[in-house]
Amino acid sequence: MLSVSGLTMRFGGLKAVDELSFEARAGDITAVIGPNGAGKTTVFNCITGFYRPTVGTIVLTHPDGGTYPLQRMPGHRIASAARVARTFQNIRLFAGMTVLENLLVAQHNTLMAATGLGVLAVLGLGRYRAAEAAGVKKARHWLDAIGLTARADDPAGALPYGAQRRLEIARAMCIDPVLLCLDEPAAGLNPRESEELNQLLLRIRQEGCSLLLIEHDMGVVMRISDHIVVLDHGKKISDGTPAEVRADPTVIAAYLGEGEEDEVPA
Amino acid sequence: MTPLRDAFLSAIVALGLCGPLVGLVTTSGDRGLSIHARPIATAVVVGLVFLGRLAILSWRGRTRAEAVQANRAFAERITRAGKYVTPVLLVAAVALPFTGSRYYIDLGTLVLTYIMLGWGLNIVVGLAGLLDLGYVAFYAVGAYSYAILATTFGLGFWTCLPMAGILAAMWGVMLGFPVLRLRGDYLAIVTLAFGEIIRIVLTNWVSLTNGPNGITGIPRPTLFGLAFSMDGGSGTFAGFFNIEPEVIQRIIFLYYVILGLALLTNWVSLRLRRLPLGRAWEALREDEIACRSLGINVRNTKLTAFGIGAMFGGFAGAFFATRQAFISPESFTFIESATVLAIVVLGGLGSQLGVALAAVVMIGGLEALRDFLSFLGDQMNSEVFAGIASELPLYRMLIFGLALVVMMILRPRGLVSGRTPSVALTTVKEIAPDLVAQGRG
Known part of the structure; x- marks a missing residue:
């Protein structure tokens, strides 16, 4: 699905990511973990086109066989053509727009294609009306999934924090991604919200979208991920199933900590 | 104390x-x-x-709580009143020429020109959140496009109007390209410079624009080929309808032309806001990085905002040229950009009604203040007021500036500051201004 090889990202003298290679398989939830400053978000920014890697390739293979060299594509094409969606560590919603508008903006390219270069739609002609109805229907589907249907007409900025996190995920899903990249989706959530998030992520996987997530909450990581990549100082120090990674002595030394097994819920 | x-x-x-x-x-x-x-x-x-x-x-x-409460109540009142204010304003605008007063119709034409410019700039500043201090450049391009096309090739107003709009839009896109990466203050400075460049080119390119002397004899618009000339021949408006030719007929016709153009601008902006393009503009104002992560082509979206905003500026410019029949670079100074921007900011970024009200207050209000002060001066003919009475009208800009400052203290987000959602699942609820981003360019 996603194949990262030899990825290096340099900021001046600093090597934030160093010769990183890993694979994320289709239909899996792949987690990237590591201590603060390990280069996790940098990897994400390279995959989603916000940074251009210094060296290395990132190749995405669609289920239909099409391949996309993400390291060479402009940022917006990674979302619109390669269908890689992402969320942000600090939530980036359109706060002054309603929940529904947020979800419709995410379908911009599909809706735009139905406006007949804008001219027809301005005149109220063409198939835009039908396209918008379909867009609202899709938004409705995700609103039901995240339990925010009743608040569809409220501004996104007025939602509680947990709901904003879920909305950001729903918005990303509205571009019909094949790969969804989540940057610390459980940060700041209480245990109940965190559990709801797990269910939402499992549901997204069930609908056929692969996931890549950065997370510090080991409860979320160990419970739902199929595959874990551990980074430290920009280098990969471990790669495998949750059980393998938890038993890996280098990971315990660098990140999980020794003799504190009870802090890591099974 | x-x-x-x-x-x-x-x-x-x-x-x-x-x-x-x-x-x-x-x-x-x-x-x-x-x-x-x-x-x-x-x-x-x-x-x-x-x-x-x-x-x-x-x-x-x-x-502080009392102040916030009062402010919120006022905002709600204005929003509710907006439903009634819009039709009242529209009826007043259509009915104005029936007063028959040339002074009011001329003033109305001027106000409507600024309303149209305000609505055009509102697309760039209010919706897309790109601070543009050189909007007058597109006004100038539109005016000179019409003037040059009409005087050189003998084309009529209605043929040249779309051309003036397209040329202005092209300049909008050309300005857009280099400033795509700039934000906030930097964007403002470059657009300001662009406005000045256009004016200086118009002043110095004497062979094309006749330099500071300007272009004279710009033809007036016709009504389906009927001219508004004073000779009353068969090809003129008066001759066709068998009435006495009068200057006021042309004045009224020009008034309705700008009313139509302004309403077109309003209609297109309102439609665009409800389409993906308009939503993308607003999303861009809220968060550019999130837009990119959703596959929106930020460059093209910004360019369309510049282009469409400039196009309406160009239309307004062509109208200005045909109304005055004479244009020179002097009409396109920075103060025009500043006035239009002040109208948009005072009205409330993104609000169509707010911009219209602000233009009425700023252009019409200033004129009314001048009248009022002269009237007041005439009343104060006693000896004690000697010296103040005659000077009173000169204080109008001072009073007006103070009024603007007070206004912005009381309502920092403009007259009509909330945001109306473009689509709703069940009911449309007004969004409080403190949630809406103002754009950082």
Whole structure:
């Protein structure tokens, strides 16, 4: 699905990511973990086109066989053509727009294609009306999934924090991604919200979208991920199933900590 | 410090400052300059400072909660009133020529030109959140496009109008390209420079634009081929309808042309807001990085905002040229950009009704203030007011500037500051202004 090889990202003298290679398989939830400053978000920014890697390739293979060299594509094409969606560590919603508008903006390219270069739609002609109805229907589907249907007409900025996190995920899903990249989706959530998030992520996987997530909450990581990549100082120090990674002595030394097994819920 | 004591001290400071500045006036008489005292004028100014200081102190005396509450109530009232204000304004605009007063129709035409410019700039500044200080450039491009096409090739107004719009839009896109990466202050400075460049080119490219002398004899628009000339022949409006040719007919026709153009601008903006493009503009104003992560082509979206905003500026420019029949670079100075931007900011970024109200207040209000001050001056014919009465109209910009400052303190997000959602699942609920981003360019 996603194949990262030899990825290096340099900021001046600093090597934030160093010769990183890993694979994320289709239909899996792949987690990237590591201590603060390990280069996790940098990897994400390279995959989603916000940074251009210094060296290395990132190749995405669609289920239909099409391949996309993400390291060479402009940022917006990674979302619109390669269908890689992402969320942000600090939530980036359109706060002054309603929940529904947020979800419709995410379908911009599909809706735009139905406006007949804008001219027809301005005149109220063409198939835009039908396209918008379909867009609202899709938004409705995700609103039901995240339990925010009743608040569809409220501004996104007025939602509680947990709901904003879920909305950001729903918005990303509205571009019909094949790969969804989540940057610390459980940060700041209480245990109940965190559990709801797990269910939402499992549901997204069930609908056929692969996931890549950065997370510090080991409860979320160990419970739902199929595959874990551990980074430290920009280098990969471990790669495998949750059980393998938890038993890996280098990971315990660098990140999980020794003799504190009870802090890591099974 | 008690409010009275504070206000008294302010008055003393004002007396110290204004004593020489306002209280003494030099007049040239037979024996050279002589100095006269103006005690009444000084007393008036000092009294105003005293009362003004008291008013500010009592206003500040309210608790913050009270102030917020009052502000919110006002916003709700305005939003509710908006439903009725819009049709009333529209009817008033359509009915204005029936007053038959040339003064009012001319003033109405001027106000409508600024409303149209405000609505055009609103697309760029209000929706897309890109601060543009050089909007007058597109107004100039539209005006000169029409003037040059009409005087060189003999084309009519209605043929040239779309061309003027397209040329202005092209310049909008050309300005858009280099400034795509700039934000905030940097964007503002470059657009400001662009406006000046256009004006300086118009001044110096004498072979094309006739330089500072401007272009004269720009043809007037026709009504389906019927001209509004005074000879009353068969090809003219008056001749066709068998009525006496009068100048007022042309004035009224021009008024309806700009009313139509302004309503077109409004209609297109309102439609675009509800389409993906308009939503993308607003999303861009809210968060550009999130837009990119959702596959929106930020570059193209910004360019369309610049292009479409510029196009309406170009239309307005072509109208300006045909109305004046004479244009020169002097009409396209920075103050025009500033006025239009002030209209958009005062009205409330993104609000169509707000922009219209602000244009009426800023252009019509200034004119009304001038009339009022002259009237007041005429009433004060007693000896004690000598010296102030005749000068009173000169203070209008000062009063107006103060009124704007007070306005922006009371309503920092403009007259109509909420945001109406473009789509709703069940009910449309107004969005409070503190949630809506203002754009950082």
